[in-house]
Amino acid sequence: MDVSLGTVFVSEIMGTAMLLLLGGGVVANVILPKTKGFNSGWIVITFGWGLGVFAGVYAAYKSGAHLNFAVTIGLLANGAAEYAPGVAVTFASTMVYLAGEMVGAFLGAILVFLAYKKHFDEDADPGTKLAVFSTGPAVRNYGWNFVTEVIGTFVLVFIIIAFGKTPSGLGPLAVALLVVGIGLSLGGPTGYAINPNRDLGPRIAHALLPIKGKGSSDWGYAWVPVLGPIVGGAIAGLVATAYVV
Template sequence: MHSEMVQLLGEFLGTFILILLGNGVVSGVVLNKTKATGAGWVAITLGWGFAVMMGVYISGFMSPAHLNPAVTIAMAMIGSFSWSLVLPYIIAQMLGAMVASIILYLMFYPHYAETKNPADILGTFSTGPAIRQTSSNLISEIVGTAVLTTGILAFGQYAITQTSGVSPLLVGAIITAIGLSLGATTGYSLNPARDLGPRIMHAILPIKGKGDSDWSYAWIPVVGPIIGGSLGALLFNMVIQFASK
């Protein structure tokens, strides 16, 4: 078992890479006058899948590579992770997301100056609904994250994932699948750190014409993933226990 500090470094670094590449593709597609402007939803979903894959690969030898408070809480709920490490992990994940947001702001600085739509600017930091409807938006985040944690736990049932280093590829694949199939309603946060950390930085950074940070919506991509991740893990754990009898 790695020391706690090494684990926290892994969670920080992995989440940093996840947000750097994930929100990086969103910034390239959404902001004006980049070489990827207008590339579309498929580019974003593929970019996010690769972003999560790379975050897991880069951090997986230091920590369990949760990179997501919803996953950390879900693993603790089923007894696969110590509750004493939940808060430190979440802090490390949040910090990684926030630092990545600063780097992206500096990289895309001239493109923010060329982008006049506040919703587009906010979209490079955090998620938002295509149609604002609280119950449907919450359900979208719950279902998507339940699929994520179920998939992560299912991958662990196959011996090949334990020895071949293929697990990060599979996690990236399920993120892409969720994005393509389920993500178009809310932008599929699936991860409180992914949404809340960059949203805080949107509120802090001096971006001209950025508008507000939509705090009235901000609880949905935090609460929804926590509920969905925990439900998915608990239900899958019940299935595994039943199947093993």
């Protein structure tokens, strides 16, 4: 059955919101004061994000479950004819995916805030509260942070294209485990955004929400987790064109 652009838009909203709700939620559970999961560590965060992807792919199956503009760009660079059945690769359809992903990420971040409202009200470093919404570098060096995001996103998009051609074709569990692996192996320097929507939508939410004691949204760094994944996704798509039969 062919999929309409309206269905694509709603599907990507649902899937990306689910991804951000569970992914942002596990970060909140680990780092915000007085939560049940406080200080449970990086491995919990990486598995939480992986399971967020697992749920998001199922929620967005109708659109091919991109959930990530880097994946959309990777498929475009790879020369795909369709993003989903009946959804031709055009400028208009690409923008619908981007819009759905951005709206979903923004809404997912708001839901995390609502779920953890009383914990956001507790005293905590403003940077800790921002970290629930968006990524930040362990060692700030914009050039090398950018390189890290390019590499991590390349791995994600190349493997998706190589084994599935679409995210749902690879299988939700396989994509989830791939994201866990990237987080464990490459997530240390930057927090592995590997998805421009995952970082930008929630960062906007952080800027707009009435979060007690919040500080800057760190817009000076914001370009890194946006452009790095886009470049990494595009390179992955181009490399896969030559490498993947």
